[in-house]
Amino acid sequence: MRIRTVTMLGLALITVAACSGSTATTASNYKLTLIQGVAGDPFYVTMACGAQAEATKEGVTLNITGGNKWDATVQKPVIDSVTAAKPDGVMVAPDDSKALLAPLKAMSDAGIKVTFVDTQLDDTSFAVSSIATDNSGGGTLAAQTLATLIGDKGSVLVVNVDPGISTTDARVQGFNDEMKKHPNITVLDVQYTHDDPTAATTITTSILAAHPDLAGVFATNVQNAEGVATGLKQANNTVVKTIAFDAGPKQIEDLNAGIVQGLIAQDPYGIGVAGVQQTVLALKGQATTKTIQTSLAALTKDNVNNADMQKYLYKATCS
Amino acid sequence: MTAVQPTRGQSIRSAVAVRLSPVVARWNAFAQTRGGSVVARMFSTNAAWILLLLAFLMLLFNYLAPGKFLTEFNVRTMATNVSVLLVIAVGETFVMATGGIDLSVGYVLLFSGVTSAQVMNWGGRDSTNYGWDIVLLGFIVALGSGFAWGVLNGLIVAKAKVPALIATLGTLGMSWGLAEILSNGQDLRYLPSIMGDMGASRIIDKIPLVVIVAAIVAVIGSIILSLTRFGRYTLAIGSNQEAARRAGINVDRHLIKVYAMSGTLAGFAAFMNLAIFTTTTISGHANDNLQAIAAVVIGGTSLVGGVATIAGTTIGICIPMVLFSGFTILGLQSFWRDVAVGAVLILAVYTDQLRRRRRERH
Amino acid sequence: MRLGIETVYQDLALAPDLDGSANLYLGREIMQPGLLGKLGFLDNGTMRAGARKAFGELGVDLKNAQSAVANLSGGQRQSVAVARSVAWASKVVFLDEPTAALGVIQTARVLETVKRIRDRGVAAVLISHNMRQVLEIADRIEVLRLGRRVARFAAKDATIELLVSAMTSGIAEEGAA
Numbered sequence: 001m002r003i004r005t006v007t008m009l010g011l012a013l014i015t016v017a018a019c020s021g022s023t024a025t026t027a028s029n030y031k032l033t034l035i036q037g038v039a040g041d042p043f044y045v046t047m048a049c050g051a052q053a054e055a056t057k058e059g060v061t062l063n064i065t066g067g068n069k070w071d072a073t074v075q076k077p078v079i080d081s082v083t084a085a086k087p088d089g090v091m092v093a094p095d096d097s098k099a100l101l102a103p104l105k106a107m108s109d110a111g112i113k114v115t116f117v118d119t120q121l122d123d124t125s126f127a128v129s130s131i132a133t134d135n136s137g138g139g140t141l142a143a144q145t146l147a148t149l150i151g152d153k154g155s156v157l158v159v160n161v162d163p164g165i166s167t168t169d170a171r172v173q174g175f176n177d178e179m180k181k182h183p184n185i186t187v188l189d190v191q192y193t194h195d196d197p198t199a200a201t202t203i204t205t206s207i208l209a210a211h212p213d214l215a216g217v218f219a220t221n222v223q224n225a226e227g228v229a230t231g232l233k234q235a236n237n238t239v240v241k242t243i244a245f246d247a248g249p250k251q252i253e254d255l256n257a258g259i260v261q262g263l264i265a266q267d268p269y270g271i272g273v274a275g276v277q278q279t280v281l282a283l284k285g286q287a288t289t290k291t292i293q294t295s296l297a298a299l300t301k302d303n304v305n306n307a308d309m310q311k312y313l314y315k316a317t318c319s
Numbered sequence: 320m321t322a323v324q325p326t327r328g329q330s331i332r333s334a335v336a337v338r339l340s341p342v343v344a345r346w347n348a349f350a351q352t353r354g355g356s357v358v359a360r361m362f363s364t365n366a367a368w369i370l371l372l373l374a375f376l377m378l379l380f381n382y383l384a385p386g387k388f389l390t391e392f393n394v395r396t397m398a399t400n401v402s403v404l405l406v407i408a409v410g411e412t413f414v415m416a417t418g419g420i421d422l423s424v425g426y427v428l429l430f431s432g433v434t435s436a437q438v439m440n441w442g443g444r445d446s447t448n449y450g451w452d453i454v455l456l457g458f459i460v461a462l463g464s465g466f467a468w469g470v471l472n473g474l475i476v477a478k479a480k481v482p483a484l485i486a487t488l489g490t491l492g493m494s495w496g497l498a499e500i501l502s503n504g505q506d507l508r509y510l511p512s513i514m515g516d517m518g519a520s521r522i523i524d525k526i527p528l529v530v531i532v533a534a535i536v537a538v539i540g541s542i543i544l545s546l547t548r549f550g551r552y553t554l555a556i557g558s559n560q561e562a563a564r565r566a567g568i569n570v571d572r573h574l575i576k577v578y579a580m581s582g583t584l585a586g587f588a589a590f591m592n593l594a595i596f597t598t599t600t601i602s603g604h605a606n607d608n609l610q611a612i613a614a615v616v617i618g619g620t621s622l623v624g625g626v627a628t629i630a631g632t633t634i635g636i637c638i639p640m641v642l643f644s645g646f647t648i649l650g651l652q653s654f655w656r657d658v659a660v661g662a663v664l665i666l667a668v669y670t671d672q673l674r675r676r677r678r679e680r681h
Numbered sequence: 682m683r684l685g686i687e688t689v690y691q692d693l694a695l696a697p698d699l700d701g702s703a704n705l706y707l708g709r710e711i712m713q714p715g716l717l718g719k720l721g722f723l724d725n726g727t728m729r730a731g732a733r734k735a736f737g738e739l740g741v742d743l744k745n746a747q748s749a750v751a752n753l754s755g756g757q758r759q760s761v762a763v764a765r766s767v768a769w770a771s772k773v774v775f776l777d778e779p780t781a782a783l784g785v786i787q788t789a790r791v792l793e794t795v796k797r798i799r800d801r802g803v804a805a806v807l808i809s810h811n812m813r814q815v816l817e818i819a820d821r822i823e824v825l826r827l828g829r830r831v832a833r834f835a836a837k838d839a840t841i842e843l844l845v846s847a848m849t850s851g852i853a854e855e856g857a858a
Binding site: 033039040063065066067068069070071072073074076077078080081082083084085086096098099101102103110162163164192194195 | 384386387388390392393396397399400504505506508515518519592595596597598600601602603604605640643644647648650652653654657
């Protein structure tokens, strides 16, 4: 009873305040929701920070939610419940490009504006916009950087998450395509971790045991990067060069400590900002950009403290 | 000898008891009658109490999020999203009624889904346009895979006398590993499109087919458990395995049947899962076993067996989903959902224990 | 087991969560007639009626026939176990320390039941270390020591002293059987 009364009073006050004497820019109190790919991941936390900042700037309310595992069967009930909550617009990072078509189509059919952030479905026709990093280009950049680091010869390992995730698939594709141009580098079979750092650790130590001449590792996301770093530390290995995708706080630490040699950083903050912008444009009936690619940067120990690189560093909290 | 002074609490309780005694007397009189005793027995079961809890939660969320929680859409999607788990939980109820446990269900589901999808796509062909004969084949393969793992579980538990917790933990790992090997760690994403249509279809345009199917499975399971000899033997074995043996019941064979049932239902659920998600979702279902067990326990099944109802399990399945949906609609942080579900589980088991202890004192 | 010989075990071997009727018919359930029966459906009505009759014959009064056996008192549970054996035994009933955990009234009831078993023409073998009890109701007494029969008495000829000496030293006379 008290919660409801307080909320009602609060809304009444805000409405009164908004109406009285404001030559307001927009009285758009649109309600937006951000459905993260997985809650708690620094990449998505940073995205939420950007989204929240933009939401405040545009005067819309933003709700942030997500499953606690990268799992389509966990995300489906989240999507369904968000649809039931009837927001005006939703930015979503689907955990699977096919399995979640039905619930997201239902969301769009219910009149909610849907924007894909980071990952997307195979079918993007009903989305307002799809905003992602050029993941394929990121993979290419990673391959080039790694090739240089290992002297353009030796075997390399790709530690991936799961097949069927549009972003990581594109990164691996870009990496493999670039590596085809380096005949002296052998790419070992790709390994999958289901987004579990412990699995990444075990895989790293096992591959090291099987291939003592391993020269480089490419970890396709934050969780994998963490696991690979732990694995290398456990094996006391300082020879293997690691390139990881994403620059979470732990990865920056590892970069500075020399455990990881390069980080391909995305701009999740920028993705969050763009997501809110596009959704609000759609709600206002204005034209949107169907595909937006946000920028990437290759971080090394040398440039990680540069001012223009700061936006690429992911945060664990928005402070 | 001086009389002991009653404590404050005691005097309050006795004052309340005195006030309520005419009510209690009326209730006792009612409970002696034919109809009254049925009602009284209903309320002595846990199923009645958690049904009240479920109703309370639904009303609470409706109050906090009017027009959003108790909508046709949300009720429909909540029901859809528990249908796969309910089928698994029916099998788990039978297993736990015998005093056992089946931890392998989630991964047997994955394995069965993989084999089913691969058979339907035999030869690497894209099965999108295949017809009902292939779908039926896939269905049989899913059931058969689940059945095989169930029989294996039953043999290990009944014949090799390995404790069920360990036995099914082992088959959990084996089925998961084999599923990964068979699928090469990759989701199979091509299934006959009619399956996806089936997964999304609705009867009279309102009730999803998968919900009806899950409900039918639950009803059949309930009938078997309460009205057939198979059900009675299941409960007897859980209640006192030695007594069942001495009464001439072939306990080993019955246990194998019960685990086989659980495995087959996991295979059935796998097929439903394929229809709903149109992929094999091999990165998922890690917690299906614990969720099923929680539902069974919340529903009033004793952890040591002997007491079990499918009705209770069904309600037990709904409570975490209602919490999940309500929390998400209210915009509460996702991790609080897990806290709430854990708390409800403990609360449910605690009240059941209280009830049991009070019963034994009479 | 189907040879007409039944046993009441010391631990009763009842399924505590099942009711009296279910325990009585455990392993020997009555099925519904016809197709339903073949599918495995139980005929609970018939079984409950049969249970009422069987318990009634032995003077067992279960106030709530559908309550789980765990809710009954120790004596009532014992009675259910005895009634089960009696209902199915056509030749012999073995009772292993049936009154070991019972109070005075319940003990008396069980012994009453044992006599009724005998009266129905079924042999009752009571295993007990309670000599007074044995003398009270037995027709014939067999004394075992270290697994071997060392003495046999007609009850009217036996006294406690004789029984004890037979049990402890193995020396006794064979009374008229």
